[in-house]
Structure formats: C-alpha cells, structure tokens
Amino acid sequence: MQRSYERKQTGRHPRSHGQFKTELFKRVARIENYDELHRLLQNDEDLRRLCDVKEGEKPYHPSILSRFRKRVGPDAFQQIMTHCVKQLDRTNVLDARTVALDATFIKAYSRRDPNDSRHGLSDSEAGLRKQGGNVTLGYGVHLAADTKSEMPLGVVVEPANTNEKKAAPTLLKQTIKRRRKRRVRHVVADSQYSSQAVRNEVEGLHAKPVIPYPRNQKKGKKVLRVDRRFRSHGPITLRRLYRKRSAVERVVSRLKTYFGLRQLRTRGLRNVLSHVLLCLIALLGNALSAIKQGLPLRIRSLIHFTRLTWRR
Numbered sequence: 001m002q003r004s005y006e007r008k009q010t011g012r013h014p015r016s017h018g019q020f021k022t023e024l025f026k027r028v029a030r031i032e033n034y035d036e037l038h039r040l041l042q043n044d045e046d047l048r049r050l051c052d053v054k055e056g057e058k059p060y061h062p063s064i065l066s067r068f069r070k071r072v073g074p075d076a077f078q079q080i081m082t083h084c085v086k087q088l089d090r091t092n093v094l095d096a097r098t099v100a101l102d103a104t105f106i107k108a109y110s111r112r113d114p115n116d117s118r119h120g121l122s123d124s125e126a127g128l129r130k131q132g133g134n135v136t137l138g139y140g141v142h143l144a145a146d147t148k149s150e151m152p153l154g155v156v157v158e159p160a161n162t163n164e165k166k167a168a169p170t171l172l173k174q175t176i177k178r179r180r181k182r183r184v185r186h187v188v189a190d191s192q193y194s195s196q197a198v199r200n201e202v203e204g205l206h207a208k209p210v211i212p213y214p215r216n217q218k219k220g221k222k223v224l225r226v227d228r229r230f231r232s233h234g235p236i237t238l239r240r241l242y243r244k245r246s247a248v249e250r251v252v253s254r255l256k257t258y259f260g261l262r263q264l265r266t267r268g269l270r271n272v273l274s275h276v277l278l279c280l281i282a283l284l285g286n287a288l289s290a291i292k293q294g295l296p297l298r299i300r301s302l303i304h305f306t307r308l309t310w311r312r
Contacts, residue, residue: 081284100188106139108120120267123137140157145248212226
C-alpha cells in the first residue's frame with residue numbers, strides 16, 4: 001500500500017499508514033459518515049494515537065481520506081486482501097474445500113436522475129435493482145466465502161443490474177485459481193447461478209457445482225432442486241452440501257452489521273470497490289487479530305476486538 005501511495009516529491013512523506021488505520025477503524029467502529037469520524041479525531045486522544053495523528057497535527061479531513069482511497073485504488077486494496085487471506089491460510093484456519101457464492105445489494109450514494117431514471121444523478125455507474133415493490137439504485141457485491149471458517153475469499157463489485165451469472169466466472173477464477181494449499185472441491189450457490197455456462201466454469205476449475213436446477217430443466221432426473229419454501233430436494237449428498245450455502249449469507253450479514261458495508265459514502269465503481277475491499281480487510285484483520293492473541297475460536301467474534309481497539 002505504501003508503494004501505491006508514494007509521491008514523487010520532496011518533504012514529509014504522506015501519513016498513509018495512519019489514513020489506512022483510520023479507514024479500517026471507521027468500519028470496525030461502525031461510524032456512519034466521515035464528518036463524525038473527523039469530529040472524533042479532533043476530540044479523542046486515544047483515537048488520535050491509534051490513527052497516528054501526532055500532537056499538534058490536524059486530523060485527517062474527509063477530503064484527505066477521499067484522496068487517499070483514490071490514490072491507493074482498488075488494485076492495491078485487493079493485494080492487501082489477498083495477503084490477509086494467505087495469512088489466514090498459513091494458520092490452517094481456512095479449509096476452502098467447499099466455497100459458497102452469493103450476491104448482496106448496497107444502495108448507491110446518489111439519487112436517480114430525474115431526466116433519465118435508469119441512471120444516478122451523481123453516480124452514473126450505479127444500476128437499478130428491484131427490491132420488494134421498489135426499484136433502487138445501487139451496486140451488487142458478489143462474494144465467495146469458505147463455508148467452514150466463514151471467511152471471505154474473493155469479491156467482485158458490479159452495477160446492481162448485473163446478473164449473478166455474469167459475475168460468477170470472474171469471481172470463481174479470482175477465488176479458486178489462488179488456492180494452492182487445498183484444492184476447492186465443491187462450489188455451492190443458489191438457483192440464481194443456475195446456468196450451463198457457470199457449471200462448465202466450475203468444472204473447468206476442477207470443482208463440482210452444487211447449484212439447484214429450476215423446475216423446467218432436467219425433468220424426471222434426480223438432481224438438486226429447491227422449492228418455493230426454500231426446501232432442498234434431491235440426492236442427500238448434494239442436499240447436505242447445499243446447506244453450507246448459509247455460511248456466505250452470515251458473512252454478508254456481518255459485513256453489513258459490523259463492518260460498515262451499508263455505509264457507502266462514495267461514488268463510482270472503482271471507489272465503491274475500494275470501500276467494499278476495506279470492509280473485507282477489516283473483517284479479515286479482525287480474524288488475524290484473534291489468532292495473534294491466541295484465540296482462534298474467536299475469529300468471528302466482533303464486539304470483543306472492537307472493545308479492545310477502542311471504547312466509544
């Protein structure tokens with residue numbers, strides 16, 4: 001990250017590490033906006049020390065943090081996330097023989113353009129998605145997670161109107177091809193991913209797809225299906241594997257509830273991807289902190305390490 005933020009100039013090096021800590025703290029502490037974060041940095045001495053704000057220095061203004069995220073960019077944040085996943089892999093926390101896929105929606109930091117309701121007024125890259133009886137502007141976060149440890153392994157962010165099937169190949173290659181220690185054996189996903197192209201992609205990566213077929217496909221054959229009440233039917237082995245899909249839903253729930261995934265305060269696909277990656281890095285960093293303190297069973301414990309870091 002530091003190499004990504006270096007400037008070819010003389011004088012004092014930018015406070016990149018402190019700004020990175022501040023971004024992670026915002027998510028771990030569930031601070032909704034950057035104005036509140038700036039106010040806390042002005043008044044809380046413990047927080048200033050935590051974020052490397054020295055005595056007499058001004059705290060990081062929201063505009064400074066915005067420039068920091070843009071300067072570092074999602075490519076560098078992706079490298080940091082990959083490094084965190086590799087560190088977890090070395091500790092034998094990850095199993096990753098069964099990977100679950102799912103997508104979730106986050107609302108864009110923009111309203112719809114009154115002249116063209118298909119686009120955002122201040123964020124033209126966001127897409128529309130039906131939620132209940134409403135059509136909402138936002139982005140789709142496509143996530144892959146290890147079903148045993150419930151840790152994220154890969155992420156793709158697209159406009160909300162991008163179908164899960166289109167995002168799946170990129171997500172699969174990003175997740176499975178990086179696996180070196182243990183080979184992924186099964187990829188579990190819901191019926192939104194049901195297509196021959198996705199199944200071929202999974203099989204081409206030497207894994208077995210566990211994806212339910214819709215009613216109009218494979219009639220009369222014993223394949224995995226899910227009814228309207230979300231009850232699975234078919235071979236018992238596939239049904240047992242399909243139950244593991246709920247792991248990725250719990251990862252999404254933690255990201256939204258405890259790591260600020262919903263608190264989107266930026267616009268544009270690249271900036272939204274940076275926000276999502278910072279949320280994932282905070283979650284993975286929480287797990288690494290638990291392991292470092294000799295508490296591997298608490299890698300999913302959130303309140304505990306938030307309190308250790310800072311008390312509001």
